[in-house]
Amino acid sequence: MIDKSIIHWFQKDLRLTDNPALYKATTLGRVLPIYILDDSPSVRDKIGDASRVWLHHSLNSLNDSLDQSLAVFKGDPIDILSSLIDRHAITDVCWNIQYEPWCQKRDLKIIKWLEKKNIKIHLFNSSLLWQPDSIKKKDGTPYKVFTPFYKRGCMNSSIPEKPLPTVNLTKNLIKCETHQGIESLNLIPAPRWDKMMMNNWSVGEVRAKRLLSTFLKENICQYKTGRDLPAQLYTSRLSPYIHFGELSIRQIWHAAQQLQADSNTDCFLSQLGWREFSYNLLLHNPDLPCKNLKSKFDLFPWSNNQDHLKAWQRGQTGIPMVDAGMRELWQTGYMHNRLRMIVGSFLVKNLRIDWRKGERWFWDCLVDADLANNSAGWQWIAGCGTDASPYFRIFNPVTQGKKFDPEGQYVRRFVPELKKIPLKYLFSPWEAPKSILDHLGIRLGENYPKPIVDLKQSRLEALEAFSSLKQNVI
DNA sequence: TGAAATGTTGGGGCG
DNA sequence: ACGCCCCAACATTTC
Numbered sequence: 001m002i003d004k005s006i007i008h009w010f011q012k013d014l015r016l017t018d019n020p021a022l023y024k025a026t027t028l029g030r031v032l033p034i035y036i037l038d039d040s041p042s043v044r045d046k047i048g049d050a051s052r053v054w055l056h057h058s059l060n061s062l063n064d065s066l067d068q069s070l071a072v073f074k075g076d077p078i079d080i081l082s083s084l085i086d087r088h089a090i091t092d093v094c095w096n097i098q099y100e101p102w103c104q105k106r107d108l109k110i111i112k113w114l115e116k117k118n119i120k121i122h123l124f125n126s127s128l129l130w131q132p133d134s135i136k137k138k139d140g141t142p143y144k145v146f147t148p149f150y151k152r153g154c155m156n157s158s159i160p161e162k163p164l165p166t167v168n169l170t171k172n173l174i175k176c177e178t179h180q181g182i183e184s185l186n187l188i189p190a191p192r193w194d195k196m197m198m199n200n201w202s203v204g205e206v207r208a209k210r211l212l213s214t215f216l217k218e219n220i221c222q223y224k225t226g227r228d229l230p231a232q233l234y235t236s237r238l239s240p241y242i243h244f245g246e247l248s249i250r251q252i253w254h255a256a257q258q259l260q261a262d263s264n265t266d267c268f269l270s271q272l273g274w275r276e277f278s279y280n281l282l283l284h285n286p287d288l289p290c291k292n293l294k295s296k297f298d299l300f301p302w303s304n305n306q307d308h309l310k311a312w313q314r315g316q317t318g319i320p321m322v323d324a325g326m327r328e329l330w331q332t333g334y335m336h337n338r339l340r341m342i343v344g345s346f347l348v349k350n351l352r353i354d355w356r357k358g359e360r361w362f363w364d365c366l367v368d369a370d371l372a373n374n375s376a377g378w379q380w381i382a383g384c385g386t387d388a389s390p391y392f393r394i395f396n397p398v399t400q401g402k403k404f405d406p407e408g409q410y411v412r413r414f415v416p417e418l419k420k421i422p423l424k425y426l427f428s429p430w431e432a433p434k435s436i437l438d439h440l441g442i443r444l445g446e447n448y449p450k451p452i453v454d455l456k457q458s459r460l461e462a463l464e465a466f467s468s469l470k471q472n473v474i
Numbered sequence: 475t476g477a478a479a480t481g482t483t484g485g486g487g488c489g
Numbered sequence: 490a491c492g493c494c495c496c497a498a499c500a501t502t503t504c
Contacts, residue, residue, distance in 0.1 A: 228475085341475070380475095392504045393476050400476090459477085463504060481501070488493090 004029030005088050005174060007081070009036070009095040010070070011103075013126055013245035014062045015205045018163035020124035021094040026167045028092050028122075032174040034071045035059060036080055037185045038106075048364040050333040051243075053194040054203060056187035058244050061204030063182065067170060071179035077106070078113055085119060088174060092120040096245075099132060099279050100371050101286035129160040129249055129276055132283050142284045144386040149280070150273040163251045200332040201240070201367065208241040209251075216255055223264040230325075230336035231409035236268070237334065239368035242275075249275070278376035281386070289375040290356060297384035301465050302354040311452050312347055313361055315414070318449035320427055321401040322346045324414035331414070333367035338404050344381035345395035350458040352465060355382035383466075391466045394459050401427035417448040 008025040010033060016022065025031045039046055047055065063070040073080045084090060093114060097107070107123075114121050125131055135153040136142055143149035188194060215236045219226070226234025241247045253272060259265050282288045292298055311317050315326035325339030335343070340362075347358045359378040363369045379385030383393070405411055408426045412419050418429055420440050425432035430444060430451055437444065444450045 338475090345476090389475075390504090394504090396477060456478095467504085477504090479501100479503075481499105483497100483499080485495105485497095487495085489491105 004091050005032060006030065007032050007034055007084060007088075007090050007093045009034055009077075009081075009093060010062065011035075011095060011098055011245075012243065013096045013248075014058045015208075015246050015248065016065055016169070017166040017205065017209075018126070018248040018251050019096070019167065019245075020126045020164060021096045021122060022167055023164045024122050024124070025092070025094040026169060026172060028094075030172045030174050031169060032071060032084065032088055032090070032176055033066055033069060033169075034073065034080075034084065034176075034179075035062075036077050037072075037074045037187075038077060039074065040076065048366065048369045049189060050197065050365050050367045051240075051369045052187040053189070053198065054201075054240055054244065054333070054367040056182065056185070057198065057203035058246060059182045059185075059187075061206075061246075065205065067173060069173040069175050070182075071176035072182050072185060073179055074185055077110060081110070081114070084176070085117065087178070088176070090119065092122060094122040094124075096124050096126040098127065099283055101282065126248055126250070127245065128279055129253055129272065130154055130157050132276075132280050135276070135280060142280060143277075146274065146277050146387050149277050150270060154273055154276060160250050160253050163248060163254060196331065197333045197367075200334070203240075203246070205246045208238070208246040211241070212236070212238060212247060212252060212255060216259060220256070220259065220264055220268055224267045227267070228338050228404050230328075230338050231405055231407070231413070235337065239370070239373075240334070243368050243370045275373060277387075278370075278372040281376050282372040288379065289359065289371055292382075292384040293379055293386050294384045294388070296469060297382070300354075300384075300469055301352070303352040305351070305353070308351045308452055309347075309353055309357060311449070312343070312351060312353070312358075316449050317346070317453075318430070318444070318451035319346065319397045319455070320411045320415050320418055320429065321397040321405070324411045327414040329362070329365050333365065335362075335366070336410075338400070340377065341381055342395050342397055342400050344378060345393075346397060348378075348382045349391075349394045349462040350453055350455065352458075352462055355379065355384070392463055394462060396455060396459075398427045398455065415448070417442065 006025040006028045008022045008031050013019050013021065059070065059072065081093065111121055135149065135157060143153055215238070219234050219236070222234050226232055238247060238252065242249060242252070249272060253269065256265055256269055285293060312322070312326060315323040315330060317323055322343050325335055325343040328339065329335040344355070344358060347353050348355050355378045359374055362374055366374070376385065380388045383389055383391035401411060408423050411426055418426055421429055421432060421442065422436065425436070429437070429442065429448065442448060
């Protein structure tokens with residue numbers, strides 16, 4: 001029955017290697033590969049601006065490896081599937097499951113509808129190492145703390161499945177003449193701020209594989225301590241590839257497993273565990289992106305200072321370490337993990353701005369914006385998540401800079417205004433003697449901002465606000 | 475996957 | 490030789 005016509009619906013699995021749904025499709029017949037951009041305004045299906053740029057390039061790259069046969073559409077999936085099924089006499093539809101709550105809801109509807117039309121459906125988990133509902137405590141409830149989740153839950157569970165081979169589709173592709181083309185998705189912004197950003201990246205499955213192998217060969221050996229140094233390249237920077245599925249999480253897991261097991265490898269693997277944990281949290285708490293997991297934070301007296309929010313977003317807070325992180329985000333669509341914690345702590349604690357405003361900004365600016373990771377990360381840093389950093393764990397961006405950017409390379413790269421200032425004052429230029437600043441032509445408040453808040457004062461105010469919260473609840 | 479305040483200890487300078 | 494002070498270095502507690 002090689003003449004059957006099968007749809008593979010690409011979602012966040014933009015790859016040909018280890019793609020279970022696509023693999024299944026090729027075993028069933030000829031394959032019509034499609035992608036649907038659903039821009040309708042329900043919950044959170046509208047992806048952020050930076051991610052849209054990435055998606056554009058990723059789809060192009062996928063289309064190239066599909067011999068220009070990727071059929072691309074915009075609109076309601078049911079309408080689109082419906083007309084494709086009729087036009088091409090489709091018998092089966094395959095896709096890999098996404099675990100975002102709005103996707104799950106959407107899929108239920110689509111599955112019901114396909115079943116009614118007598119279309120066979122083939123669904124696979126390929127975005128998580130473990131089936132998310134399989135990791136439970138002994139009493140059957142989901143884990144709320146990372147360490148036992150990972151150590152007991154994941155590590156005692158079955159070994160993640162081995163990656164599947166790359167599919168060979170060249171002779172089995174169905175060309176669809178009616179699709180709209182990638183350009184029609186309008187993923188590229190005007191004006192073209194995306195070009196600068198994308199200079200930092202090379203998108204696509206082939207390049208992703210190369211990056212993975214370089215990372216495993218050269219950088220993972222210093223991962224455990226190196227990953228905290230934002231000036232160095234010891235992190236994998238694979239997050240956007242993972243998000244869009246240009247690499248499968250199993251490929252990464254098994255490739256890393258093949259290395260000699262040591263504390264660096266273990267530390268890297270446990271980061272993949274954090275991702276699993278975030279998805280589990282999201283699955284069991286569909287409100288994770290918008291609701292405090294600890295509800296006593298619902299009464300927290302957040303600040304509405306728009307000037308502060310704007311200064312944070314633009315990297316103009318006058319705190320060099322914070323500004324460096326925010327500018328890295330703005331310029332590259334990415335931020336080193338250490339900085340995500342530092343700027344998050346600063347927004348939520350020193351500025352006392354609602355973590356959801358930070359989450360929104362990251363969502364728009366990150367090329368790796370991922371609903372589960374982003375929401376879980378913000379709840380963690382804000383202290384309102386289940387397994388959260390306590391609210392009183394307030395990062396001091398000066399101390400953090402001295403510790404993790406000891407030579408100042410990272411701050412100097414993104415805050416060139418302070419390029420020449422001695423290391424001693426790089427992280428706190430307001431403490432520099434006037435003579436030094438004068439000599440270097442640095443005029444605080446003119447060509448680099450004065451700090452928008454006093455670190456010590458705002459820290460105390462944050463602690464104060466937090467303790468008032470405790471009293472309110474009791 | 476903090477930081478600051480507070481407590482403790484031990485060595486050296488010095489009367 | 491001794492007690493005293495100072496303070497760095499480290500440990501513990503608190504937010």
